[in-house]
Amino acid sequence: MRWQVLLFLSVFCLSLALGQVSYSIPEEMPKGSIVGNIAHDLGLDLKRLKSGRARVYTGDNVEYIGLNKDRGVLLIQERTDREALCGETTPCALHFQLILENPMELFRVTVEITDINDNSPSFTNPEKRFEISESAVIGSKFVLDKAIDSDIGSNGLQRYSLSPTDNFALKLENDADGTKKVEMVLQKALDREKQAHIPLLLTAIDGGEPQMSGTMQIFVTVLDANDNAPTFVKPQYRAKILENSPKGTSVTTVSASDKDIGSNGEVFYAISTSKRQLSELFKIDRNTGEITLIGELDFEKANNYIMGVEVVDSGGLSDSTKVIVDVIDVNDNKPNINTVSKSESILEDSPPNTVIAMLSVNDPDSDNNGKVECVINDHIPFKIQPALNGFYTLVTEVTLDREIATQYNITVTCSDEGVPSLSSSVTLTLQISDVNDNPPVFERSSYEAYIVENNTPGLSIFTVKATDSDWNQNARVSYILEDSSVNGVPVSSYVSVSADSGVIHAVHSFDYEQIKDFQFRVKAQDGGSPPLSSNVTVKIMIQDQNDNAPQVLYPVQTGGSLVAEMVPRSADVGYLVTKVVAVDVDSGQNAWLSYKLQKATDRALFEVGLQNGEVRTIRQVTDKDAVKQRLTVIVEDNGQPSRSATVIVNVAVADSFPEVLSEFTDFTHDKEYNENLTFYLVLALAVVSFLFITCVVVIISVKIYRWRQSRILYHSNLPVIPYYPPRYSDTLGTGTLPHVYNYEVCRTTDSRKSDCKFGRAGSQNVLIMDPSSTGTMQRIQSEKSILDEPDSPLEPLRVDGLKKFRERQNTLAIGFMFLI
Numbered sequence: 001m002r003w004q005v006l007l008f009l010s011v012f013c014l015s016l017a018l019g020q021v022s023y024s025i026p027e028e029m030p031k032g033s034i035v036g037n038i039a040h041d042l043g044l045d046l047k048r049l050k051s052g053r054a055r056v057y058t059g060d061n062v063e064y065i066g067l068n069k070d071r072g073v074l075l076i077q078e079r080t081d082r083e084a085l086c087g088e089t090t091p092c093a094l095h096f097q098l099i100l101e102n103p104m105e106l107f108r109v110t111v112e113i114t115d116i117n118d119n120s121p122s123f124t125n126p127e128k129r130f131e132i133s134e135s136a137v138i139g140s141k142f143v144l145d146k147a148i149d150s151d152i153g154s155n156g157l158q159r160y161s162l163s164p165t166d167n168f169a170l171k172l173e174n175d176a177d178g179t180k181k182v183e184m185v186l187q188k189a190l191d192r193e194k195q196a197h198i199p200l201l202l203t204a205i206d207g208g209e210p211q212m213s214g215t216m217q218i219f220v221t222v223l224d225a226n227d228n229a230p231t232f233v234k235p236q237y238r239a240k241i242l243e244n245s246p247k248g249t250s251v252t253t254v255s256a257s258d259k260d261i262g263s264n265g266e267v268f269y270a271i272s273t274s275k276r277q278l279s280e281l282f283k284i285d286r287n288t289g290e291i292t293l294i295g296e297l298d299f300e301k302a303n304n305y306i307m308g309v310e311v312v313d314s315g316g317l318s319d320s321t322k323v324i325v326d327v328i329d330v331n332d333n334k335p336n337i338n339t340v341s342k343s344e345s346i347l348e349d350s351p352p353n354t355v356i357a358m359l360s361v362n363d364p365d366s367d368n369n370g371k372v373e374c375v376i377n378d379h380i381p382f383k384i385q386p387a388l389n390g391f392y393t394l395v396t397e398v399t400l401d402r403e404i405a406t407q408y409n410i411t412v413t414c415s416d417e418g419v420p421s422l423s424s425s426v427t428l429t430l431q432i433s434d435v436n437d438n439p440p441v442f443e444r445s446s447y448e449a450y451i452v453e454n455n456t457p458g459l460s461i462f463t464v465k466a467t468d469s470d471w472n473q474n475a476r477v478s479y480i481l482e483d484s485s486v487n488g489v490p491v492s493s494y495v496s497v498s499a500d501s502g503v504i505h506a507v508h509s510f511d512y513e514q515i516k517d518f519q520f521r522v523k524a525q526d527g528g529s530p531p532l533s534s535n536v537t538v539k540i541m542i543q544d545q546n547d548n549a550p551q552v553l554y555p556v557q558t559g560g561s562l563v564a565e566m567v568p569r570s571a572d573v574g575y576l577v578t579k580v581v582a583v584d585v586d587s588g589q590n591a592w593l594s595y596k597l598q599k600a601t602d603r604a605l606f607e608v609g610l611q612n613g614e615v616r617t618i619r620q621v622t623d624k625d626a627v628k629q630r631l632t633v634i635v636e637d638n639g640q641p642s643r644s645a646t647v648i649v650n651v652a653v654a655d656s657f658p659e660v661l662s663e664f665t666d667f668t669h670d671k672e673y674n675e676n677l678t679f680y681l682v683l684a685l686a687v688v689s690f691l692f693i694t695c696v697v698v699i700i701s702v703k704i705y706r707w708r709q710s711r712i713l714y715h716s717n718l719p720v721i722p723y724y725p726p727r728y729s730d731t732l733g734t735g736t737l738p739h740v741y742n743y744e745v746c747r748t749t750d751s752r753k754s755d756c757k758f759g760r761a762g763s764q765n766v767l768i769m770d771p772s773s774t775g776t777m778q779r780i781q782s783e784k785s786i787l788d789e790p791d792s793p794l795e796p797l798r799v800d801g802l803k804k805f806r807e808r809q810n811t812l813a814i815g816f817m818f819l820i
Helices: 002-009 038-042 046-051 082-086 276-281 657-671 677-715 773-788 801-819
Strands: 012-017 020-026 034-036 055-057 065-068 073-076 092-100 105-114 127-133 141-143 157-163 168-174 180-186 197-206 213-223 236-242 250-253 267-272 282-284 290-293 304-313 318-328 336-342 345-347 355-362 372-376 382-386 391-396 407-416 423-433 446-452 460-463 477-481 495-497 503-506 517-526 533-543 551-554 562-567 576-579 581-583 594-600 606-608 614-617 628-636 644-653 743-745 757-759 766-769
Touching (some): 020 034, 020 038, 038 073, 055 065, 082 105, 092 336, 141 318, 157 168, 157 180, 168 197, 250 318, 267 282, 276 304, 282 304, 336 423, 355 372, 372 382, 382 407, 460 533, 477 495, 551 644, 576 644, 594 606, 606 628
Parallel strands (some): 020 105, 127 213, 345 423, 446 533, 562 644
Antiparallel strands (some): 012 020, 034 073, 055 092, 092 105, 157 197, 168 180, 250 290, 267 304, 282 290, 304 318, 355 391, 372 407, 382 391, 407 423, 460 503, 477 517, 495 503, 551 581, 562 766, 576 614, 594 628, 606 614, 628 644, 743 757
């Protein structure tokens, strides 16, 4: 046993090259015995074995060898019986693979199982009987059963011995199957009268240490003379049979002849073999010599069989021949597909050629029947490619996109080249993990929303919506209002955006007359890391409400002065007396104005244009018409509800100023309780003179101040941006002031902050009468305050102070001349 112990302990590495390592171990090693240090032999670190989840892959075979990842060694895991594993096949080896993951690696491992002398030779039959004629000649041969020894090599069957050797001797010849053909040769003539029964002992001895043996009893019965032995027609027979042939199929027929006659010439056939498997597959008709199939053939287990056939005559003489049966392969095996390793999921941004699975494919058939080609289903971004012999890797072909497909069902189909071809398939499911590679996308490239002015603060205006084609946290969208300003005011003072819903709320109430529209940008940001975002422009349009009443620009209404429009008594029908000019700061239909005559001294004399506010005569003026005519005109807008304003138009029907003065003087005296006209005229002249001098001084002072400011500005080297005020007109076409009213701009080189506008009224026949200087002064002061007020509705008609004042002075001077 010492050599077995040494062989058990001496496990050595035969070769290590190109990812393959081989070991040799004796059979029957106890479980837990070390086969070899695989980590050292492959140059692998123990950490790599653990991190790579190293494991042994044997396919469908029993896992005789196991892996200890902590020590990096291979251990005996199951009993290894060489005879059960390989039978007579030499060398006997176990083939398996060592699999590593992350990254995926494959190593082929071969462990050769060497034989130990654990089986003694044995005979199929414990005894054999011969009936030999006494006339048997010297040298007659008698075929003996072969002993069976499952061991191989020196441990296998080595020699035979026969005892006693008085009449017979052993003769050993090499047979075609590599075994020894055992024959008993007659070396001394038999004499039935001396010995009718001869017992012999055949001993089979192996070459193991210690030697083991087996015996068979031979009983020889000596018969009367039969001096001719049967002989086969052919020294060797060869036959072919398909592996899928049914039971009872005739394989071949052997034939032998015997020159004897009678009972001595009758021959009987038998299969003589040392392999039990043959007796389970074939049988021979002892009378005809026909060999038939009684079992199931499998080319993948054995592609040929060699059997010995013996013929014996009635006298016990025999001969033997050899029958070789070749098994023809049939494509009866589908390719076997085994999943060695696979990934359950993969990131969508994984690079091409990323390994997602490793498959082991084999077909036990031969030639073209065993050639296998594997393909996968079409229209998926994967490909299959061969690795080592019988191994395939499934890899990505392009970069994946989870937004196109969240998972793939990959069907691998392997087909052989047999006729007809056989195939098998396996389906792998691969989940695609999300990566934040898509920014949020708004439903529109830009948004426009409308809100009616005078809204309540906090009112929901509009909702922006963005979607993200990613998944889970990467698709969670938040909305952020980007910093910007509107007319110098932060946009956050106007609107706010809900971070979760994208709802835009008004922060305060809007006024259409102050701001008509504004725009800002909203950013949509996802929850990925790093986050991705996109922007969209939102424009808010303020819609007008009818919250402003019309304002009358002309004729100007004052507290005490009288503005009279003169109509000559020769005026024809349709004579343009004056025109009521009004504006409405609202827009749209809220600013559409209509004019109506509410009251009049003589309603049959005048009419007012509904759309243009023109006051015209509707009949011929006569001498009977009163000089003083008072018209009340109401101006209404088109809003819902509508708003209105009234204006009083004084009309003087006369051909000359004295006539008008006399009528209006009486009227004024009645109204002002007949105050002293002379006193007021003198007072008015003094006030006008004082105002004139004051205005001259103010204008000169302003000119000097502006000149000095311009000199400072020019010396400062600052860029000068000229300012050109627009004409007063509604650019949207919704204003109420006709375009025939033109305004001129008068500027100097240092007028950067002011502008001067001159208006040309539609009627020049205006008489301003005020018997009291106090009334005249009040009217001048009122008109000046209206023109100078920055928020006044008359701001578009502002005029230069000096020029306007001079026009007023000239008008007053004319009035005073008439009064005098």
